[in-house]
Amino acid sequence: MKVAECFDKIRINPGNFADRRAQFEKLEYTEADYQDELQHIEEVFTPLVEKCKKYGRAMRIGTNHGSLSDRIMSYYGDSPRGMVESAFEFARICRKHDYHNFVFSMKASNPVVMVQAYRLLVSEMYLNDWDYPLHLGVTEAGEGEDGRMKSAIGIGALLQDGLGDTIRVSLTEAPEEEIDPCTKLANLGMKISAEQKGVAEFQEKHRRYFDFQRRTGQLPLQKEGELVDYRNVLHRDGSVLMSVTLDQLKNPETLYRNLATKLIIGMPYKDLATVDTILLNKLPAVGDKASRLAVKRLTDVGIGVLTPLTEQLANPLPHAMALATLDEIFSGAHKELPAGTRLAVTLRGDEPEERLEMLKDLDLIMLLQYLPEGDEKASRAHASRRLFEYLQTNELNFPVIHHLRFPANTDRDDLVIKAGSEAGAMLVDGLGDGVLLEAADLDFEFLRNTSFGMLQGCRMRNTKTxxxxxxxxxxxxxxxxxxxxxxxxxxxxxxxxxxxxxxxxxxxxxxxxxxxxxxxxxxxxxxxxxxxxxxxxxxxxxxxxxxxxxxxxxxxxxxxxxxxxxx
Structure with missing residues (x-):
């Protein structure tokens, strides 16, 4: 009440303003109990509303996932629905007193919960013909790349849909360090809004907006007679692919460490956070026995090797999976591959449906969705969603890997923000089975950690504390x-x-x-x-x-x- 006399905007938390913070002192509420508490809230809250009206102050009704009241918890549990209902109770009082100068926030430290809560809030606003601004944030996100990644996933996913008016990046760092990632996200949202890029019109019927239900791609099956167990090339909880160069193959032990394998007497073995599959854009020559041995040791322990179809045709590598384009599939070039070669396909996601029809006749190990950086034709988010809608409508269960390639001199924070906002925005909706980040001048460890951090931030694959x-x-x-x-x-x-x-x-x-x-x-x-x-x-x-x-x-x-x- 006193602060409202002095500042332009105040924040109230519906979970503990005139209501008990969840201590589970009372677990069951009758309808009469519930209504009594609502009446109590209105009696306590109304004077603040009137004061804000008098002084022309704005208000943020800021629900937090971790501080819902006993009453809300008893009815809705610790859920996005409870967060929305908690905020709406206070918004209804504001509206009853003709006070509309407020914004909503639905913060959580879990980006999946945060995204669900905001989407549910907007849906309820539309049903009620309300239109109040949104303040976006992933609360208590942490520090470093992990904190930036969680913020990019949660805030970026909503900005991709045109949701959000103000944002806050919350990092365990010096306060001024929050400004740069916050500005990058704000610029991203403004750019998306200004460009209005999309794809050919389509209707989404399968995406689950309000509850996390992952579209799980069918992991590769092992075929009779295959010498390599291809079931290991992807991980059921989310896969990380990394691009490897010919130069990196020349120092095998360093490469094995970069892939986060266990090393026993210099030999690699898969560990909890080992890269699942490597992409070799260029294959070592047949005569380069040392490099080929390094690759063989990886395939022997279940790490997949993916290479462009043209490389596999010109310079075959035993047990490598061939990555083809739709044009190569259309031309029949993949039929020239050695018998038994496992096949993957790279595509954009905005191709005409008649082009995608070719996928129905293929035995694919995975799809890589790749849209060139700076492409002017389509929005990556909409191209991705269109692709998943096509796959689900046609019951095609290929695993899909989000493939992002960044230009030289890309700043680390820029990569984290963009990758989290674009690929993370899909994964947080359950759309996708992994990620492949390429950036030639950024170190391997950073790219690997960022990839695993994205999967963990999207609550897919847990590989670290x-x-x-x-x-x-x-x-x-x-x-x-x-x-x-x-x-x-x-x-x-x-x-x-x-x-x-x-x-x-x-x-x-x-x-x-x-x-x-x-x-x-x-x-x-x-x-x-x-x-x-x-x-x-x-x-x-x-x-x-x-x-x-x-x-x-x-x-x-x-x-x-x-x-x-x-x-």
């Missing part, structure tokens, strides 16, 4: 960046475990709905530890808190010792 951490603010009780770095160093080998690192009790329980364990500033120099939303240890001295967190993870059977690495 998930961190939920807040940005610095005046309430933070410790140095978030230093503490985050310390915790990551000791816990980043725990795939499937989610750890929240929160600067204060205000942001703590309410912002870490998806976390398994929480490290929360409870008082100056003191840390509270959580399991889920429940505090289990209070007032731990900061210098002991990281080790106590590890002890807690061990108590709950989620700890594994890091594997020694071969020098």
């Amino acid at each position: 998930e961190y939920v951490s807040c940005p610095s603010c005046g309430r933070t009780l410790f140095d978030l960046q230093d503490v985050s770095a310390e915790i990551r160093e000791k816990t980043d080998h725990l795939p499937g475990v989610s750890i929240a690192i929160m600067g204060c009790i205000v942001n703590g329980p309410g912002e870490m709905a998806d976390a398994d364990f929480g490290y929360v500033g409870g008082a100056p120099g003191k840390i509270d530890l959580y399991v889920g939303k429940e505090v289990v240890r209070r007032g731990i001295a900061m210098e002991k808190a990281t080790n106590e967190l590890i002890s807690l993870i061990k108590e709950h059977g989620r700890w594994v010792d890091p594997e020694p690495t071969e020098n």
